[in-house]
Amino acid sequence: MSSTNEEVDLELPPFIRLYKNGRVERFTVPTILPPSPSDPTTGVASKDVFIDPATPVSARLYLPPNSSPPPPTKIPLLVYFHGGAFCIESAFSSTYHPYLNNLAARANVVIVSVEYRLAPEHPLPAAYEDCWTALRWAAAGSDPWIAEHADLNRLFLAGDSAGANIAQRMAVLAGAEGGLSLEGIALIHPYFSTGADVEGSFGDRLWRMLCPGAEGGTADPRLYPAADEEAVKGMAGRRLLVFLAEKDHLMEKGKAYYDVVKGSGWGGAVELVETAGEGHVFHLLKPESDAAGELMELLAAFLNAA
Structure with a gap:
């Protein structure tokens, strides 16, 4: 016993x-995969860096093959935040490493994939703090790959699920703090409040584990950013792309967020993409599917639009 x-x-x-x-x-x-000086399928180079050894915050960087030697025109910089409900997964995993290898090659962008601390050992706001540190580090061109190859005037944020929640939060912080310009934000199946407003529900228990002492549901704008229209209106960025999936239990709250942004008076362009017949993060679970390929194409086009 x-x-x-x-x-x-x-x-x-x-x-x-x-x-x-x-x-x-x-x-x-x-399953953790190592970085590679040249991915055998895409030719993308990757390496791991410590951003703040004291925390520690680290990241995996991706450099597409046609960036070496540096072209006359630098390419966009994407800071990516992985999903996993703030408590599982890794930037270095067999889920995210192949996906971002392919995205770097397809979109021809430099990628910084952030490895942030997980709850419950490190409750929120630790993940937000780590990602804010990483974003400012990337935006400053602090690594040679970024300084030599990335156009810091074309800085993007993206993430899926909890990572999309983080990307949205970083855009709000960038707008509030100033001094950091974003070209665009792409949110893939964002983890916003879903049933967490019902005390004792799964969503409520999960959020209170992630963020002890926090209010649940729509009372907390980190979990449900549509609750703070003024913060949404003040987000940094010129363009916002929200991906939703028909069979995703998070779709309703993602659509509500899109509607709030569109009606808030935010100065950027807002676009919504809904994928029929698919569930949460299908592009990671079924990367070879036609739907995943279409999402990749739309994301690559978003990162390269003038």
């Missing part, structure tokens, strides 16, 4: 189990 210390305190499948003694068990443990 298990001791009291080994009793389960909170279980949130398919993500995580917490024990009363503080031990954390993740149901999904990502």
Whole structure:
């Protein structure tokens, strides 16, 4: 029989189990892939860098093959935030490394994929703080790949699920803080409030685990940014692209967010793309599908539009 210390305190499948003694068990443990000086399929080079060793915040950088030697015209810079409900996954995983290799090659962009700290060991706002540190680091051209190849006037943010939540939050912070110009933000199946306004629901328990002491549901603009129209109106960026999927349980809140941005008076251009018949992050789960290929094409076009 298990001791009291080994009793389960909170279980949130398919993500995580917490024990009363503080031990954390993740149901999904990502396979970590190494960077490569030249991906055999795409020719994209990748490397890992420490941004803030004291935290630590790190990132994987991707450089497409036609950027070496540097072309006369520099290429866009994309800062990408991975998903995983703020508590699982990694920028270095077998989910994200192949996807961003392909995106860097297809869109011809330099990518900074951020490895941020995860909850519950590091509750929110740790992930937001890490990503803000990484964004400012990237925007300053702090790595030679960025300084030599990236056009810092064409800086984009993107992410999926919790990573899309982070990207939206970074755009709000950039607008509030000033001094950081964004060309565009792409949100793929964003993790915004879904049932978290119902006390005791799965969404409520997940959010309170991620962010102890926070208000649930639509009361917290980090979880439900549509609740703070003034912050949305003040977002940095010239263009916003929101991807939604018909069978995604998050679609309703993503559509509400799009509607709020469009009606807020935000000065940028807003576009919505809805994929029929697909579920949450289908482009990562079924990367060879036609729908995933179409999403990749639309994202690449967004990153290269004048």
